[in-house]
Amino acid sequence: MVRHMKKITIIKPKWILTVNEQFDLLTESALIIENDIIKSILPVAKLDTVEGLDDAETVTLENHILMPGLINTHTHAAMSLLRGIADDLPLMEWLNNHIWPAETKWVDRQFIQDGVQLTVAEMIRGGTTCLNDMYFFPDIMAKTCQQMGMRATTGLIVLDFPTIWAQSADEYLHKAMAVIDEVKEYPLISTALAPHAPYTVSNKPLEKIAMYSSELDIQVHMHIHETEFEIDEAVKNTGQRPLERLDQLNLLNPNLMAVHMTSLNEMEMERVAETGVNIVHCPESNLKLASGFCPVDALQKLNINVSLGTDGAASNNDLDMFGEMRTAALLSKGVSGDASSCNAQQSLRMATINGAKSLGLSDQIGSLEPGKKADVIAVDFSQLNTQPVYDPVAQLVYATNSMQVSHVWINGEKKVSDYQLTDIDAVEIIKIAQQWQTWISE
Numbered sequence: 312m313v314r315h316m317k318k319i320t321i322i323k324p325k326w327i328l329t330v331n332e333q334f335d336l337l338t339e340s341a342l343i344i345e346n347d348i349i350k351s352i353l354p355v356a357k358l359d360t361v362e363g364l365d366d367a368e369t370v371t372l373e374n375h376i377l378m379p380g381l382i383n384t385h386t387h388a389a390m391s392l393l394r395g396i397a398d399d400l401p402l403m404e405w406l407n408n409h410i411w412p413a414e415t416k417w418v419d420r421q422f423i424q425d426g427v428q429l430t431v432a433e434m435i436r437g438g439t440t441c442l443n444d445m446y447f448f449p450d451i452m453a454k455t456c457q458q459m460g461m462r463a464t465t466g467l468i469v470l471d472f473p474t475i476w477a478q479s480a481d482e483y484l485h486k487a488m489a490v491i492d493e494v495k496e497y498p499l500i501s502t503a504l505a506p507h508a509p510y511t512v513s514n515k516p517l518e519k520i521a522m523y524s525s526e527l528d529i530q531v532h533m534h535i536h537e538t539e540f541e542i543d544e545a546v547k548n549t550g551q552r553p554l555e556r557l558d559q560l561n562l563l564n565p566n567l568m569a570v571h572m573t574s575l576n577e578m579e580m581e582r583v584a585e586t587g588v589n590i591v592h593c594p595e596s597n598l599k600l601a602s603g604f605c606p607v608d609a610l611q612k613l614n615i616n617v618s619l620g621t622d623g624a625a626s627n628n629d630l631d632m633f634g635e636m637r638t639a640a641l642l643s644k645g646v647s648g649d650a651s652s653c654n655a656q657q658s659l660r661m662a663t664i665n666g667a668k669s670l671g672l673s674d675q676i677g678s679l680e681p682g683k684k685a686d687v688i689a690v691d692f693s694q695l696n697t698q699p700v701y702d703p704v705a706q707l708v709y710a711t712n713s714m715q716v717s718h719v720w721i722n723g724e725k726k727v728s729d730y731q732l733t734d735i736d737a738v739e740i741i742k743i744a745q746q747w748q749t750w751i752s753e
């Protein structure tokens with residue numbers, strides 16, 4: 312019989328930010344990873360008393376803070392190949408005249424694989440260890456993430472109209488079920504049903520989605536109330552605001568990840584709180600497309616779970632969750648007129664544990680606690696822009712950039728060591744992205 316060796320890593324940083332319920336910030340402590348799991352967090356002085364650490368790898372990080380990997384709860388990973396293709400435009404003009412035509416012309420299986428690779432490499436290098444995606448070919452997306460060692464939820468897109476992925480709402484749903492089966496074998500991958508938006512998916516498929524979500528207990532990932540224009544059009548066409556329509560279709564429940572939600576009246580906020588809907592806030596994409604403002608301060612006061620996403624690289628244009636945390640904190644203060652709104656701790660929770668809750672994965676990821684999956688990152692504070700350090704939490708949100716991420720572990724695998732990707736060939740990925748740029752620009 313083969314006896315499998317345990318792989319043990321001991322990390323000794325200056326601080327450990329657990330993002331547990333009490334938001335404990337520890338010093339003089341070590342975190343032990345055993346295979347894919349956080350085995351324990353304990354005082355460095357007690358390491359001598361732990362047995363079985365003889366063959367462990369020890370990583371000492373003298374100026375670093377260890378924290379949970381960041382969770383990006385809304386993106387379109389393959390769109391990184393369209394980064395910068397059309398900027399400084401409002402949402403519908405950007406979509407109708409630039410993004411949808413480019414997608415029709417260029418998106419195929421190879422585009423998805425190459426775009427996802429670029430995104431995953433950028434994300435892991437910058438401390439993001441899990442992403443929630445919505446795009447065509449969710450099977451390729453899932454496979455590419457699994458192969459690269461990235462944790463992901465692949466969004467099973469549904470639309471009323473034909474695209475390269477499917478011809479009708481029924482075919483999108485049929486393919487969604489097939490992908491759910493296919494990715495069951497991938498330990499790093501989860502699935503979510505992903506109807507694009509209220510204005511692109513009609514009632515019949517939405518009723519089916521509500522039913523499948525409840526039967527299979529999987530999340531529903533959808534753009535909702537992205538702009539005031541979307542709501543006005545819906546009222547004109549259906550006599551209802553989109554959220555009211557989704558409520559009647561039984562979609563408002565804790566399985567729903569409602570992305571954007573820039574325009575909400577008080578009744579809607581109360582309904583969201585009452586039904587346990589998760590809101591995904593994408594501050595930089597909303598700002599760039601002048602879509603409006605998600606009322607994060609009011610939502611947090613109602614104890615609604617709000618997590619963070621970058622959206623695709625074509626409307627952000629980076630996938631940097633440190634930037635997103637900072638923008639979320641600053642924007643909330645500006646919008647609410649209250650400097651204490653969306654404080655550093657709340658921003659950090661939005662980018663970690665709240666994302667895990669939104670994805671239905673909070674028993675596995677989102678905080679550094681024994682028994683959870685080892686998705687762990689280290690941030691190096693020994694740089695000009697992060698000295699001195701009075702408050703490590705404020706430092707992470709208001710002063711740090713993703714290039715200060717020095718180490719990343721996903722599912723216990725070391726993916727970044729001393730700022731370098733360990734097993735992903737960034738040079739090759741950049742070459743491929745440049746090739747796509749040449750083709751698309753022609």
Ligand SMILES: [Zn+2]
Pocket residue numbers: 385386387534622623
């Ligand atoms: Zn989006």
